[in-house]
Amino acid sequence: MDRIGLLGFGSWGTALAVLLSSKGYPVDIFVRNKEKAEKAEKIRENKEYLPGVPLNDLISLSVDKEKVVRDKDILIFAVPTQKFREALLSSVEYVSDHAVIVNVAKGIEDGSLLLPSQIFDQSGLTNPFVALSGPSHAEEVGKAMPTGVVAASEDLEAAERIRDLFMTDRFRVYTNDDIRGVELGGALKNIMALGAGISDGIGFGDNAKAAMITRGLAEMSRLGKIMGAKPETFAGLSGLGDLVVTCTSHHSRNWRCGNLMGKGVSPEEAMKKIGMVVEGVYTCEAAYMLAEKMDVDMPITKGIYSCLKGEVSPHDAIYELMTRDPKFELFGE
Amino acid sequence: MDRIGLLGFGSWGTALAVLLSSKGYPVDIFVRNKEKAEKAEKIRENKEYLPGVPLNDLISLSVDKEKVVRDKDILIFAVPTQKFREALLSSVEYVSDHAVIVNVAKGIEDGSLLLPSQIFDQSGLTNPFVALSGPSHAEEVGKAMPTGVVAASEDLEAAERIRDLFMTDRFRVYTNDDIRGVELGGALKNIMALGAGISDGIGFGDNAKAAMITRGLAEMSRLGKIMGAKPETFAGLSGLGDLVVTCTSHHSRNWRCGNLMGKGVSPEEAMKKIGMVVEGVYTCEAAYMLAEKMDVDMPITKGIYSCLKGEVSPHDAIYELMTRDPKFELFGE
Numbered sequence: 001m002d003r004i005g006l007l008g009f010g011s012w013g014t015a016l017a018v019l020l021s022s023k024g025y026p027v028d029i030f031v032r033n034k035e036k037a038e039k040a041e042k043i044r045e046n047k048e049y050l051p052g053v054p055l056n057d058l059i060s061l062s063v064d065k066e067k068v069v070r071d072k073d074i075l076i077f078a079v080p081t082q083k084f085r086e087a088l089l090s091s092v093e094y095v096s097d098h099a100v101i102v103n104v105a106k107g108i109e110d111g112s113l114l115l116p117s118q119i120f121d122q123s124g125l126t127n128p129f130v131a132l133s134g135p136s137h138a139e140e141v142g143k144a145m146p147t148g149v150v151a152a153s154e155d156l157e158a159a160e161r162i163r164d165l166f167m168t169d170r171f172r173v174y175t176n177d178d179i180r181g182v183e184l185g186g187a188l189k190n191i192m193a194l195g196a197g198i199s200d201g202i203g204f205g206d207n208a209k210a211a212m213i214t215r216g217l218a219e220m221s222r223l224g225k226i227m228g229a230k231p232e233t234f235a236g237l238s239g240l241g242d243l244v245v246t247c248t249s250h251h252s253r254n255w256r257c258g259n260l261m262g263k264g265v266s267p268e269e270a271m272k273k274i275g276m277v278v279e280g281v282y283t284c285e286a287a288y289m290l291a292e293k294m295d296v297d298m299p300i301t302k303g304i305y306s307c308l309k310g311e312v313s314p315h316d317a318i319y320e321l322m323t324r325d326p327k328f329e330l331f332g333e
Numbered sequence: 334m335d336r337i338g339l340l341g342f343g344s345w346g347t348a349l350a351v352l353l354s355s356k357g358y359p360v361d362i363f364v365r366n367k368e369k370a371e372k373a374e375k376i377r378e379n380k381e382y383l384p385g386v387p388l389n390d391l392i393s394l395s396v397d398k399e400k401v402v403r404d405k406d407i408l409i410f411a412v413p414t415q416k417f418r419e420a421l422l423s424s425v426e427y428v429s430d431h432a433v434i435v436n437v438a439k440g441i442e443d444g445s446l447l448l449p450s451q452i453f454d455q456s457g458l459t460n461p462f463v464a465l466s467g468p469s470h471a472e473e474v475g476k477a478m479p480t481g482v483v484a485a486s487e488d489l490e491a492a493e494r495i496r497d498l499f500m501t502d503r504f505r506v507y508t509n510d511d512i513r514g515v516e517l518g519g520a521l522k523n524i525m526a527l528g529a530g531i532s533d534g535i536g537f538g539d540n541a542k543a544a545m546i547t548r549g550l551a552e553m554s555r556l557g558k559i560m561g562a563k564p565e566t567f568a569g570l571s572g573l574g575d576l577v578v579t580c581t582s583h584h585s586r587n588w589r590c591g592n593l594m595g596k597g598v599s600p601e602e603a604m605k606k607i608g609m610v611v612e613g614v615y616t617c618e619a620a621y622m623l624a625e626k627m628d629v630d631m632p633i634t635k636g637i638y639s640c641l642k643g644e645v646s647p648h649d650a651i652y653e654l655m656t657r658d659p660k661f662e663l664f665g666e
Contacts, residue, residue, distance in 0.1 A: 135543035170655065245543040
């Protein structure tokens with residue numbers, strides 16, 4: 001039976017540990033904060049991030065990174081993308097040669113504009129690397145509600161191994177060999193969630209939001225293609241599926257931030273009100289820069305970027321999108 | 334200036350007439366029921382189907398079909414798909430040689446399993462035929478809220494003409510030459526709306542619904558491909574866009590019917606409670622037959638069909654979908 005280490009004790013990492021332990025796998029979780037680890041160890045629950053879901057006896061918490069990482073067959077990173085590089089580099093020396101590395105966080109690294117798999121490529125490790133992504137609210141997975149995700153890797157055998165590891169009759173895992181496309185879908189969807197929030201905040205309806213989701217997916221896919229991803233990956237769970245969940249859920253921080261902006265709140269004030277990191281704001285800037293660098297037409301991303309910079313009001317940005325030259329569907333705009 | 338005739342006085346036909354008249358086009362609408370026509374003519378409103386939206390003076394209502402159809406440059410059909418054949422055939426003798434025919438209803442004809450453009454092909458008319466489709470709640474278009482749709486035709490010039498006819502700064506129209514794909518997207522999405530309702534009715538969450546929308550679009554696109562449509566059309570407004578609106582709106586009759594079924598109400602009882610035609614029920618049967626005939630894998634459609642026939646409970650149907658053999662994303666299941 002595979003020995004599993006997991007880094008990160010947020011809602012998603014916890015939900016996945018609960019899932020794996022329910023299949024009989026022991027899971028060692030690294031928790032940075034000692035007090036937090038001890039409390040959760042005692043009450044057998046991650047009260048802050050996944051309340052109401054018991055941690056069974058196969059889950060053990062530890063503040064000793066070496067212990068969690070060493071001699072593992074599967075090593076899962078469940079830390080925010082902006083912290084992935086640090087978490088990875090501080091683990092490198094303990095990683096077993098044969099371990100499969102799995103990353104479950106979505107996003108693009110600030111500054112470097114790199115995806116997690118590209119950060120991994122810089123680590124010097126040659127282990128197989130798998131991204132797990134898709135429409136998956138942690139709370140629902142914690143409650144064993146039906147969910148479908150994608151395990152993606154250039155090493156399809158590794159992806160299949162991770163698929164079999166996680167698969168249950170409530171958690172369906174597909175494989176995909178286009179890790180770039182899978183990672184990009186999970187990251188870029190947050191921009192469109194901001195846009196959906198803006199549209200709803202202005203008071204526009206379902207038609208406008210559906211159009212934004214559709215045209216948004218088209219421009220995500222355009223950027224992906226230039227970056228070596230397969231356009232069809234964006235039609236899958238990690239693209240379309242995750243996009244739909246994020247744009248239609250009012251729990252999303254990105255949607256909430258956009259919604260405030262649509263109601264006339266300034267971007268700075270909106271972010272302050274949310275009080276937590278609004279991933280889409282950083283992703284939008286990164287995608288804007290990538291689009292400029294690679295000369296890809298991304299009108300929605302550009303419009304939202306202009307709103308975030310305060311160069312144009314949300315209302316005017318949408319008006320501008322609606323009055324562009326008419327185009328042939330999909331192959332034009 | 335184009336002379337426009339429109340058949341059908343439901344919410345969508347009325348919203349489109351209001352849009353065109355706001356651009357300065359006179360629109361003659363055929364209304365079957367004399368009393369209804371006279372009432373609406375008097376109060377300048379379609380109180381039953383599009384309340385709160387005034388009909389301006391350029392809209393005239395008539396019970397004289399010949400008057401509405403004859404000498405028109407554009408003829409718009411806005412009747413339910415099951416009534417399209419009759420409405421078309423009873424108009425044929427009056428249609429001008431140069432008229433562009435536009436159909437705005439979605440669906441597959443019962444029995445014949447034909448799409449509106451295929452019904453049109455049997456009419457003997459050789460006029461250009463355009464389908465207008467996409468995510469477009471009539472109430473929102475009536476209130477001039479931003480909306481994006483597709484004008485599709487094998488005759489791209491005709492599609493462009495219809496695009497220019499309808500385009501405003503609030504109603505964005507794209508063109509597409511894949512009318513088959515555009516029509517199929519608009520029809521098949523109702524099956525998935527039933528499925529989304531079932532999933533919500535059982536008490537499943539956003540993850541399950543997003544997975545169903547994503548895998549549903551994949552199987553819609555598979556059937557489309559076999560029927561000569563382009564798979565990419567399903568990623569556009571008339572596919573994905575309309576699918577998202579219909580599956581996430583609780584106003585949809587299809588969603589409501591599925592929702593009742595998910596809560597344990599029998600299909601017959603659920604349809605009775607809705608009290609109006611539940612288009613998705615007929616479309617599901619038609620798609621099931623098409624899938625059998627053409628040997629296309631459509632597991633969600635089949636599952637919903639089995640529920641509708643009472644052969645399996647909604648819960649078991651979903652369980653069966655979740656426990657199929659694991660597959661490579663998109664190219665397998």
